[in-house]
Amino acid sequence: GGTLRVAKTTIGGNLENGGTVQMNSEGGKPGNVLTVNGNYTGNNGLMTFNATLGGDNSPTDKMNVKGDTQGNTRVRVDNIGGVGAQTVNGIELIEVGGNSAGNFALTTGTVEAGAYVYTLAKGKGNDEKNWYLTSKWDGVTPPDTPDPINNPPVVDPEGPSVYRPEAGSYISNIAAANSLFSHRLHDRLGEPQYIDSLHSQGSASSMWMRHVGGHERSRAGDGQLNTQANRYVLQLGGDLAQWSSNAQDRWHLGVMAGYANQHSNTQSNRVGYKSDGRISGYSAGLYATWYQNDANKTGAYVDSWALYNWFDNSVSSDNRSADDYDSRGVTASVEGGYTFEAGTFSGSE
Numbered sequence: 001g002g003t004l005r006v007a008k009t010t011i012g013g014n015l016e017n018g019g020t021v022q023m024n025s026e027g028g029k030p031g032n033v034l035t036v037n038g039n040y041t042g043n044n045g046l047m048t049f050n051a052t053l054g055g056d057n058s059p060t061d062k063m064n065v066k067g068d069t070q071g072n073t074r075v076r077v078d079n080i081g082g083v084g085a086q087t088v089n090g091i092e093l094i095e096v097g098g099n100s101a102g103n104f105a106l107t108t109g110t111v112e113a114g115a116y117v118y119t120l121a122k123g124k125g126n127d128e129k130n131w132y133l134t135s136k137w138d139g140v141t142p143p144d145t146p147d148p149i150n151n152p153p154v155v156d157p158e159g160p161s162v163y164r165p166e167a168g169s170y171i172s173n174i175a176a177a178n179s180l181f182s183h184r185l186h187d188r189l190g191e192p193q194y195i196d197s198l199h200s201q202g203s204a205s206s207m208w209m210r211h212v213g214g215h216e217r218s219r220a221g222d223g224q225l226n227t228q229a230n231r232y233v234l235q236l237g238g239d240l241a242q243w244s245s246n247a248q249d250r251w252h253l254g255v256m257a258g259y260a261n262q263h264s265n266t267q268s269n270r271v272g273y274k275s276d277g278r279i280s281g282y283s284a285g286l287y288a289t290w291y292q293n294d295a296n297k298t299g300a301y302v303d304s305w306a307l308y309n310w311f312d313n314s315v316s317s318d319n320r321s322a323d324d325y326d327s328r329g330v331t332a333s334v335e336g337g338y339t340f341e342a343g344t345f346s347g348s349e
Contacts, residue, residue, distance in 0.1 A: 004020070005022045005024040006024065008032055008033055009032075014039045015041070017043060020046045020048070030080055036066065038067045042072050045073055046107070049061040052082040053111070053114075053133070054113070060092070065094070065097060067098045071103070072103045074106075092123075093132065095129075095130050100130075115163050117135065117268075118162075119133070136161060161222075163270070166317055167221065168225035168226075171220055171227070172218070177311050178331060180231060180262065181260060182331060188237070205238070207238040210235040214230070225267075226269070230263055250291045254287045255285075258307075260281065275317035277314070278313065279312070280311065281311030282309070285305060288305070298340055300336070302335070303335045313327055
């Protein structure tokens, strides 16, 4: 029931684990190898490894059992600076020379690095006795906290990679930061006939306000991440100056600001948990518009705007701490077009 701390260690006989076997080297760097010349028996003990999670050749602690394995062992893997990558066969943690009857299961069901989710599974073919961390899907969605299992998963080198649900939340936040305040000229103008009527009465103002609510659905990661998002946007602004350069065209220069937020939820069909993404922030900037013929609203027009945006972001998931971060950036647009009168119709009296 105690704790055995090992680095590069060889045990000449058998090893029974009813407590904790902890791979431990100075600085916590992966690369330790525990060699058991005899048999290994797991009595529901815990074994911890350090690994820099990436592809198949990632640095990792390992256990090499020359004899047989039996019993159940819980496994914890601490990621040391790995950013994740697609695996083929997987990152080898446990090598077995004899009969591989022991069961090994991650205490958390999965371990994450970057956008990837790793599971612990047996190899195939010549490697069927060994245990690997793999970012390939074995066809089974693991629970959050599994018990050691009697029928361990097997690595399928042809299986698809597994992505964390958090990846969908980060994607949703990035997309929102780049699009929440995007708009077209007529999003600011509103209904031209109504504005023209007010101008003729001398009661029109250049001030405008825009409210937008929306819902969207998206998929990522070869369809394994399904995201739903709800957004709200408020923008307002007004002209600073209006002038004409030839008594026919019209120039508008204005200022605008806004507030927006979005909440997204990502569900994975490969892993047993979901994630939430949240983003809220503000914008401030300028717009400029030129009409070739302001009197009858025909001819060419050009509209442009630029905004500075700043956001508070958060990504959280079941049983995992939230990642809070800030984002800032500039969005801009140039829109052009040509308006012509296709026909005129009037009702009979």
